[in-house]
Amino acid sequence: MRMSHLFGRTLREAPGDVELPSHRLMLRAALIRPLGAGIYSLLPLGWRVVRKIEQIIREEMNAIGGQELLMPVVHPADIWRESGRYDAVGPEMSRFKDRGDRDMVLAMTHEEVITDLARQEINSYRQLPMLVYHIQTKWRDEPRSRGGLIRVREFTMKDAYTLDRDEAGLDAQYQNQWHAYERIFRRTGLAFVVVGADTGMMGGTASHEFMALSPHGEDIVLICPNGDYADNREVATFVRDAPTGEAALPIEEIETPSTTTIQALADFLGIPLAKTAKAVFYTGDSGQFVFAVIRGDLDINETKLRKAAGEGGLTPATVEEIRAIGAEPGFGSPVAVHDALIVIDESVRDTPNLVAGANRAGWHLLNTNPGRDYQPDVVADIASAEAGFSCPVCGAALTAERAIEVGNIFKLGTRYSNVLGANYLDADGISHPIVMGSYGIGSGRVAATIVEQHHDERGIVWPVSVAPYEVSLMWIGGADDTAPQEAADRLYDALTAAAVEVLYDDRPERAGVKFNDADLIGNPVRISVSSRTLERGEAEIKLRTAADAEFVALDDVVPTVRRILDGLYAELSGEAQRS
RNA sequence: CGGGGUGUGGCGCAGUCGGUAGCGCGCGGCGUUUGGGACGCCGAGGCCGGAGGUUCGAGUCCUCUCACCCCGACCA
Structure with a gap:
C-alpha cells in the first residue's frame, strides 16, 4: 500500500478529550474514527488489524472443530420473549417495530437464535457434540461507553456455541475453548490471566474470563503470586481470620455523637475497625429491603450480596426507605428492625461483641451478637477481597490488578434449551435438552487492548501477527x-x-x-x-x-x-x- | 441515571468590559530546503453545537435544549 493513497491521515495531535493510550493512538494512527458515542468506523489500517485478529480466532476455532456460520443482527422480539430475556434485559437492548408493527430487537448476543437453530437442526444424539460460531456485529446500548474501542455500543464479537449431550461433553468442549483462547491470545501478543467470574445475565453454571492486565482495565482481578488462584473480584474469596471464641458480653447502649462513619466511630471509641459492624442498605429488584452487615474493616461485594439475597439487582436504599424499616442512616444495626432481609457476612458471625448502630441518631450498641440480639436471615460470604488478603488456596498475600476482559467462556447448561425446547433423542429414544456453552471474544476490544499493552511514547508497537x-x-x-x-x-x-x-x-x-x-x-x-x-x-x-x-x-x-x-x-x- | 467538564475552520486552542472572530498545526499554489514533525510568500476554509430571550448590537449575558468527554452507578 502506498501511503500517498492511503485513506485516513495520521494526526499530529489527538482530540483533547481522549484519555486512554489506545484511544489516543488509534485515532492518531488513523485506525479508527468516531461516529457517535460508542460508535466507530474502522479505517483501512484499523480494519486490517481487526481482520487479522478475527482470522487468528477463526483458525483456532476451526482447529477445534468449529463451523462458522452467520446469525442476524435484527431479531424478532418473540424469540427473546420465549427465553424470558425480553423483559429481563433492560434498556441495554434496543427495541423497535418494523413496518408491520411487529416488535423487533437489535441483537446484543445470540443464545436465542442459536438455540432456535439447534431445535430445528438437531434431533439425535448422533449429531452431537457440535461447535458453531460466528463473528458478528452486536449492539448494546451501554449506559456509558468509554475509552475508544475498549467499551463501545456497536462492536464485533466472535461468539461460539457448543451443543452437547451431557455435562461431560460440555466440560470437554469448555476445556477445548479454554485452550483455543490461550492460543489465540498468545498469538495476538496479549499478556493475560484466566479468572473465575460471575455468570451475570447469561445464566449458567460456570464461567471464566480471559483478562488482559492493564492499568486502564475496568475489572479488578485478584491473583495469587504463587499461581494458585485468580478470580475476578466479583467472586474472589479469601481466607478469613479464625474466630476468636471470645464470650458474648452484655449489650449496652452508649452515646456516640457525630459518628456517622465507621472510621469516626472507631476513632471515637478507640477501637479497631474490626470491632465494629457496618450496616449497608439496599433495595432489591424484587422490592425487598436488603440489610447487609459486615465487619467494619471489610467492604461489601455487591455481586456476592446480590446472590446471597437472591436478588437480580441492588440499588442503594434511600433515607426514607431506611427509616421505614426502623433503622437510622449512619447509626444502623439489624437490632429491632423489621421488614428487611438481614444478610450478615461470615465475619459478623465469627466476631463476637461488635459495636453496631442503635438505630437512633448519636447512639451505638456495644457487644452486639447475631442470634442473641437479632436474627440474620442469611449468613454468607459477602465480603470484597482486597490486595493483601490471603489466597484461599495457599494463604499467600493476593495482589489486585486492573484488567480488561477480552474473552469469556460460559457453561450455559440447559438454561436456553429447556425454555426454547431444543431437545435431542438419545439411543433409547428418550428426549433430553441439549447442554450448551457460549464463548465470546470482542475483536475490536482485543485490538485496543493490544495497543494498551504495546505502545511507547512514539506510538503503537504492534506484535507482527496483528500489525496493519x-x-x-x-x-x-x-x-x-x-x-x-x-x-x-x-x-x-x-x-x-x-x-x-x-x-x-x-x-x-x-x-x-x-x-x-x-x-x-x-x-x-x-x-x-x-x-x-x-x-x-x-x-x-x-x-x-x-x-x-x-x-x-x-x-x-x-x-x-x-x-x-x-x-x-x-x-x-x-x-x-x-x- | 447522579456528579464534573467541554462545544469557536479538519485538529489543538485563544477570544478581556457585549461592538460584527483570531493563533498554531493541517490543507491548496509558488519558491527555497531535504535523515527525526523545515522556511518564505500567496490562498481557501467559520450558522462560534441548536432554539428562544435580553440588548441599538451577543462567540461573550439569561433560559431551555442537543452532543461529546471524564468519574460513579450499571454492564457478556
Missing part, C-alpha cells in the same frame, strides 16, 4: 535526487512479490515526518533508503522495538526481512504469557 502491515518502507531525500525513490520502488515491488505486507511511504515528505508516522503506526519492521545508504548499495532495516538499525545490501533486503518476520512470528508461538 508487516513492514513500513520509505525513501528519504530530496525530490531532485530520484535514486532513493527508484530504489524504494524496486524494494516495494520485490517485497510485495515475496508476499511481504508493505506500507510504502512514497510521499514527498521530510525524513522526520516519515519516521514519526512509521513509529506512530507501529509496523514491526522499518526499511529506509536514502542517498546515504545507496552510496554503499544498502538499505537500513530497523525493528520498531529496537533502538538501532542494521544495514543490509539491497539484494539481501527481501531474505533478511523474511528471516526477521519469521523470527517475530516464532516468538508469538511461545509459552502463554503472564505478566
